[in-house]
Amino acid sequence: MDTLDFAAENGVGWIRLTRPEIHNPVDVALRTDLMAVLEQVRNDPAVRVLVITGGAGAFCAGGNLHALQEHAQAGPAYWQRRINAGLRLTDDLLNIGCPVIAAIDGPAIGAGFALALCADMIVASPRAKFAMAHLRLGLVPDLGALYLLPRIVGLQRAKELVFSTRDVTAEEARSLGIVMEVQTSEAIEARVRDMAERMAQAAPTAVALTKAMLNASLDGDRQSAFALEAASQAAAFAAPEPAAQVEAILGKRRPAFAGLRSARD
Template structure:
């Protein structure tokens, strides 16, 4: 395991576990965490030993969102610099969320407590969300006079529908794990003590197949809601052509044919 100021990262049995590690700040995301998160996700994407990734939080919270102290520093800058400084910080945030969303491997958010604001965005950017019974989700941006800026306005409507997503963003209300499951915001709820082992076991199950086929299927499906039927078929055909050339496909066909020849 390597430990930085704000992120703990470890790989075991093909599963990378990325832990937001500022429990004293409820894992609120500051500039240091953004940088370390980007580095960890880039490492996971390029490491062939990593077949799936789980992201979780230390302590009692998953992630309380953006660090309000960072917001205070931004607002204390000269007025002419506020907008550009905020834009620059947004680019780093978007880089981290995009890396997580586009990781060519299955990703699971194991939400151990509050996932608020940007923390909720981060969880929803994963392929799947599993939550502890004590977890909750809040699109809390409205309480700060802000809008979801970490992909939530893209991810949330695709999970719960447009009208319900608007209601959650406009109200900023807290959604418990049971309700989140019932509205399709998340996929699973487990007892608190079972969360991380359950997430890691699920990650191993999801990543047992061909890494190439998984990556290619994910790349097409993540764009499928923006494409026509014909476009999905065309993108799928290109991806399938690549699958035909992989060692996993060749080995699978050879094993099937060898088995079928046995008396």
């Protein structure tokens, strides 16, 4: 692909953005390639965790300004179609039935920040910085950022970050709950690899159902959440993994989806 490389190993799919010289912009080419990879992952049961990274010193610094200039005179209908296409990518990332980890070792600006928010977890290096920079261009945040950001940092702080367009360091992002961990640039990939390979050992049906329930938990009422839990657990019991897991445990064999209880195991 023109904008990224994709490879899978040990149950983990690695998406590496490959245009750091132009800051890995979120443009039509990247969106097309990402959606193609997500379709591949959905059809490959061997991929149980997905990692997105921009490589050393890079992640994604937003939209392609040359493309924006080229289409500056396009009418509202064009931009609505384009934004809706971007939102389909957001939906695909949020709804894919496996954990998604963003490993960020450079700027995540504008649409790049929004792309990072689509991950279930973000691990960043001190070189990472985040900014909702859309208003610098007279534009509103897109790729679902105005839906996702308040759910992480709260409404008041989300407004401050959006209206100020200021840069946020990795440590501040961690304190706000945007970033889960800060690791050195030298250690970040090894740390994410360890996390991802451990998560890949969990039963995939239960992981997909659990992720869907967690994603829905902030948008529904308690009774809806309880109903979804009951339906999801019924679906989990109908899958082959629980019976095999219980049989292995009772037979004192290592289950197929053993997981690891701690970093020392």
